[in-house]
Amino acid sequence: MIQTLASFSIEKPQILLSALAIFPAALFVFLKFKRIQKAISSQAEGDKSARQLRIFLILRTLFRCLAWISAVFALSEISFGSKKIPVHKSGSNVFFVFDISYSMLANDAPQNLSRLDAVKIYASSLLDQLDSSSFSAVLAKGDGFLAIPETEDKNAMLNLIENLSPHLMTSGGSSLGRGIEAALSAIPPHSAKSQYLFVFTDCDETDNQLEKSLEKTAKFGVPVSIVGFGSENEIEITAGDGKTRVKTALRAEKIKKIIEDTKKSNSTSIFKNSNCLYIDSKSAGSAWQLLNQVKGSSGEEDRALSYEVQNVNRHSFFIFWAIIFMILSFVSAERFSTRKIKKGSGKKKLAASATLSLMIFLTSCSSEKKQILSGVWAWYEGKYTSATANFLKLAEKSQEDSLAHQYAVFDLSATYLSMGENEAAFDRLASLNPDDQALPQEFRSAAYYNTGIIFARKNDYKNAAENFKKAILADSRNLNAKINLELCERELVQKQANSAQAQMQSVNEEKQQNPDMNNEIFDLIRQQEGKKWRNMSDSSEKKEDVLDY
Template sequence: MNAYFESPGVLVLAFAAIPAAVYVIIRFRRVREQLFSAGQRGWQGSRVTEAISIRTVFFTLSWMLVCTAAAGPRWGTRLEPVREQGAAVVFVLDVSRSMTAEDLPGNRLEFAVQYASRLAGELSGIPCALVVFKGTAQLLIPLTTDRRSLQDGFRAASPGMISAPGSVPAGAISTAVKAFPPSLAVSRYIVLLSDGEQTQGSLVEAASGLHAGGITLLAAGVGTVSGAEINAYAGSGNVKIHQSRLDSVLLEDAVRAAGGESRYVLAANPGSAVEILERITSGMGGTKNTVYASRTVKRYPIFLAGAIMAFCAALVAGGVSWKRS
């Protein structure tokens, strides 16, 4: 649990009340001893001491609670709507074996890397991250404005960087969501570059929760409908020819499930990158977007309420003892 004080220095004042209270109680007892001689001591002196002690304890507690409230205690989180401008982007890059199909210049992966690299180059000043996936997903580059590290990540992308076989775009979406800090109060985008092949999980199901989390899915289909042949067991010495085709239907279904301003584009189409850029930068002008950010909850009202209760208890409990005396 993330717990902290906004102004922890104020707590010094709270603890200062403890020796002050002890001094008052001890000092009063000494005064009582001086006022009541041995022959005059009785229950009245004890009751007066009791009243002073009770009031001192409760007043001290009240003061400590007020100081704690002033220190600005925070713990726990909740989602709050925030009007902000700006953006953060997580690129999700498919590096599965099917991305080696050569139905695009070079192959699908090379095309996707160049496509993402150009997009990132146009998103100057916008924090970007990179998630790669195959049989598992991995956050390769956390959110950063350092374009050099991001471009290095793109260049390093290959099927060999992840040993697990298969393709799990659903897991990649979950990893991308976690790449956004909970307190990030800007528009959040996931740019998915994939041919749509999946062997595990449900991309549509993973995408269905994005809109509620304030995340927009921008999916770019990499490949062609006719597809190309690949060796599913490349590098293992075995041969299994597989006809790999772009699954636009799955990607479009995922975009519909994500809702909101999510979009699907065919990466090979001219102008598709511009469409993605315009969508990301549209909220960065004069208009502000409503996004949901996780905020630490201010807890000072609890301590103020406790301080008032302790103050009232000092008046009531101490007053009763005083009247008895």
Template sequence: MVPEKTRASGGFMNFDIERPYAFYGIIVLIPAALYTILRYKKILRSFITNPEVFSASASVTRLRRCFFLRTFFRCMAWMMLVLAYAGISWGIKTVPVQKSGSTVSFVFDISYSMTAKDGPSGISRLEAECNYARGLLKHLEGTSVSVVLAKGSGVTAIPLTEDFNSIENMLSQLHPNLISSEGTDLGSGVRAAITSFPSQSAKAGCIWLFTDGEETQDSLLDALNESVRYGIPVAIVGFGSERESELLLADGKTRVKTALRSSAVEETVSKVKRIRAGGRTDSDLTPVIYVDASEYGSAGKLLKMLSPQDGSGSVSYEVHLISRKNIFINLAIIFFLFSIIAGEIDFRRAIKNFTRGTAAVLVFCTFTSCSKKFDEGRLLFEGKLEWNRKNYNQATACFLEVSEMALKNGDARASEYARFNLAVTYLMQDENESAASYFKQILDEATESTDLQVKFAALYNSGIISHRQGKFDEAAEFFKEALLVDSSSTDAKINLELSIQEKSLQVKPDEKEIVPVEKSGGDAALENAVYSIIRENEEKRWKNQQQKTKNSSLDY
């Protein structure tokens, strides 16, 4: 969830350069161009010194034209390769990411403007946001929460925890003096909240920013845009009154006017939505909302952000820039082909060369164009690579995208593979319920055309999940069905036997009662007599062994 590397970015123009240092490669063209020009002059000099050749002025003109065209196209091809390596991206796409569970980061604005006492019943904005946060904590049982303080900078005061007592203690201590930096930088608070979420987490993150909307750094728009890019929804909760009031700053002299800047915050939220929309519907975008704390049902809107549509988990959408590397690679190849054609230009053969070049370009475009099935296969392959690298979030994103594409294209086989890979990915993350639901979908929709290997694997892994959950009857049934698909599987046979044994070893309730054994006095006396006889016999045998050893010893 946290960005793993820094890139040069074009701000809000949805433009990105992954490796800016690659542009140094263009400098190579300078010595290459000088060498080419010197070589051309040397060749031209050899023509001039030979009167017979020089008399053919048409040949010299053709040589000059071919030489410069070929040099130009090869330089352009090299520049395209440099641009491709630089990793230029523009435009955006939304990538679905399956999440299970929620984590929340509370970002508290503790600037001096929050000490203005225009809250409910005359309390300060700071007290109002603390009371509001306490009310939310009562509904976040089982949810990990972090606390970030925002003033002139953002600081993670409490990392993700389920110990709400520590958060309660922090709320009682909130004051502008906790951070010495001046001003209000809400963007740094949001960025600190983003970094408080662990990378490669299976849980969905959410940021709740409590503020009056006043900031001195104008960094909120950048931070919200970054949060949406990583699929982290943000809710901004406004505190205070929109009617301005005077506030005495910490120096005891300066008086400033402060108020709830709801219109400015709403405008910022609208800008984020416009920038990231790109023609997509709101349902495909990570939500960024503004609510007034005094508004009825405002807390419900925040809690709704944590509630998935069903019990299997939620799908959040990360915004990714679209890489244009393939465009520059294709242009590099085209320019290189043109350089070859330019070197062979002859007006007498112009039509023939043009036909060859066009055919080459058409063949190239035919073989490099990506059909729908090719796109699905490529994404499955990318997902498998990420799975092998244990980047399960990236793998899940690839498989979800394949599943959506297959559903639109009506490709049942690709959909089947995508769901199976999703199930295996969740199984590796111990998300047994989500994995079992996908295996069940595969088995419920299985037909005669279903890949037998996929069907066997779905049955086998369903048996593994049931065995882990202690459902040995159900596990045995899954392994039996798996053997009906592939009777040669030794693992399935072993697991079937283990499930049957585990089932038989389960103790029945009526067998757990232990019946006490009572002994009578006569039985105890008889038992003591038997022990006495055994002891006497042991003593006699020991004495006999000692005498025998003594008599049989050799004197050296």
């Protein structure tokens, strides 16, 4: 993908090479015009006809070239402009961006601590309160460096916090912007988690990159909280060379001004609605402000909708102009044909009418169907964020009992399933009613099938098999459901066999642990056989006595 401007991108630039086809096409038209011109030059009105033909061919060629270029632009998926789309987020990841420049060694924090020591205490306490989030750590000095990728290991984070020092990086200066950009580059492109940036700093930057970085966070829809440490009264410290004495202070007003200037310079509402703020670490409730972003009022992770700023795909825009230019090429041909060539005009009118009807048909699709098709197309291309946005919009604005709402919820669950969010997919499928006979049989079968896939991923093959059976009953043509049903039944049989084998193994182990058991069994058999022979001898004696009598 090529990105030149902040709001301009080309998803498939290789398709732009197809636009070069207009040159051989123009050459072909030129040679054709020369041949026709020679053929009509012998006529009385040859010059006039040649001029009209030349105008006709130029106009038709021009319009068709523009139609071809518009179609190429549409297929290359050119995007420009920005819009906010809703994105369903599950879970959260917090980036801790630590400023470890030498100015953080100034001892003007409360209790005569250095700013960096105050950061260690503050960040460690904050980390203890984030129980259900993952974490990442970025070091910012003259450059930005991802020290710890996304993890849930608090011990790794605490170990890094305890050892924060300017000596961890060799680059000089202080660049908060580069630290923020390092955090943004570490965010996965289709992450289902909400991302948060906590920047711990004295706000004393040296390269003035913060403003540009904040604009990028607004584009990604990532909230940034800048936590200031130190005193606003200047204090002298030793620079990184160990000799130079420099003055440093908490530049809180500078950071606030950068935030305000960025909001004013951005004419759109993208940044104005983003959550970027400055927090003084010494103010009461500062930690609660940070925690409140990650956690809801109930103390649980926020699973509500969030918004991301994305470029607007102009596929429909270029398709529209391709159709318009093609119609104009037919109109120009029709105008010429009505003057000189009456024969065949009906066919050209029919072609123009057919093209116009096609345009009306393409533009008359309902917005619900168009949104479903857009989401499905994005799903097939692997753009799960865009697909989720389309399905969420349709699910929110459509009626719950409508077929469009059912399809939107189902497609949303399929998108979550492709992203590995099994719980979110199961919640969406649970809200459907596949037992409703009014729904299409393919839809009901697919809902049962996806539910079975979720159970199979959890190794719950019994429930998975039940859902695959329902999928087959709903639509007997569902071959995948039949295959997966057989696989689940095999797994169940294998489990039973493994269970029986485990029981036999336990019996054998018990025999090995009790070697006298075999002797006891043989003694018992001998006793039983002895009793049997005695009974037989007694009965024979009785029979002989009867015969003697």
